[in-house]
Amino acid sequence: MDELVGLEQVYAAAERVAGRLHRTPMVESETLDERFGGRLTLKAELFQKTGSYKVRGILNKVLTLDADERGRGVITLSAGNAAGSLAWAARAAGVAATVVMPAGAVPAKVDAARSYGAEVVLVEGDLLAAYERLRDERGLTAVHPFDDPTVIAGAGTIGLELLADRPSLDTVLVPIGGGGLVSGLALVIKELLPSARVIGIEPVNADVVSRSLASGVPEKLPTARSVADGLAAPMCGVHTLAHIKRYVDEVVRVDDDSIVEATRLVMSRTKLALEPAAAATFAALLEGSVTLSPDGLTACVISGGNLDVTTVLAR
Structure with missing residues (x-):
């Protein structure tokens, strides 16, 4: 275990x-x-x-990243609350954030993530696959929403x-x-x-x-x-x-x-x-x-x- x-x-x-x-x-x-x-x-x-x-755990994670991890920017996947939390925490720490969200996400949650300065990528289909692809293509630092x-x-x-x-x-x-x-x-x-x-x-x-x-x-x-x-x-x-x-x-x-x-x-x-x-x-x-x-x-x-x-x- x-x-x-x-x-x-x-x-x-x-x-x-x-x-x-x-x-x-x-x-x-x-x-x-x-x-x-x-x-x-x-x-x-x-x-x-x-x-x-959600912001409790995600801010804790962002604040523990080293300079290289912060410099590469961070990414998460989320139906909404983790997206907004990462966007807010990254902005507070001076880090660029990308959030991958389902195309059917609650509009208010999408708007919140954008308002905190994150790039929002809306996905039809496999959210995890899209997240992993973007993470790897851009060399972003993963911030898992819970695990x-x-x-x-x-x-x-x-x-x-x-x-x-x-x-x-x-x-x-x-x-x-x-x-x-x-x-x-x-x-x-x-x-x-x-x-x-x-x-x-x-x-x-x-x-x-x-x-x-x-x-x-x-x-x-x-x-x-x-x-x-x-x-x-x-x-x-x-x-x-x-x-x-x-x-x-x-x-x-x-x-x-x-x-x-x-x-x-x-x-x-x-x-x-x-x-x-x-x-x-x-x-x-x-x-x-x-x-x-x-x-x-x-x-x-x-x-x-x-x-x-x-x-x-x-x-």
């Missing part, structure tokens, strides 16, 4: 990005507590720079903040795409609060992590489509699968209709403009695949807020 990220790497990431990123708030809602029969606390990463937790120990360590800084603000957690619910967020967060939670359960939630039509856990190896999906575009990763990573096997208690799947219903519910009750990917945890509560402990505190990670409102309103 690949070497796991350690707490010391997460602490180093927290020190590295300190003062560059926001310390995001915790939000509570009595209405949601009553609706789901327990106590909830929400880690509002939609208020992070670029509107997503990188430095990126995972950056995501783990959410766990440090979460436990500092809510040290007596019973359960943590985390959206899963490629697994970078749950990997970093779970390792921190399990190392510092072993009694807490960590449950990942992914869309049923983009369930690459569930499939990878079943087979024991990182899987790829021929198609991965969901209203939660931020969770529609076509592949699971080697590093992320190793962390999920070690630290995550359970992974459950939810359907798109529940994700849309959950997005509307949370927006209505909390006034947080979360994107569908961030509502996946609440979709699991709606479907009953996850239930709250009546005596404990459950944290839900609101992973981002870069939504296309028509996606939610049109269904």
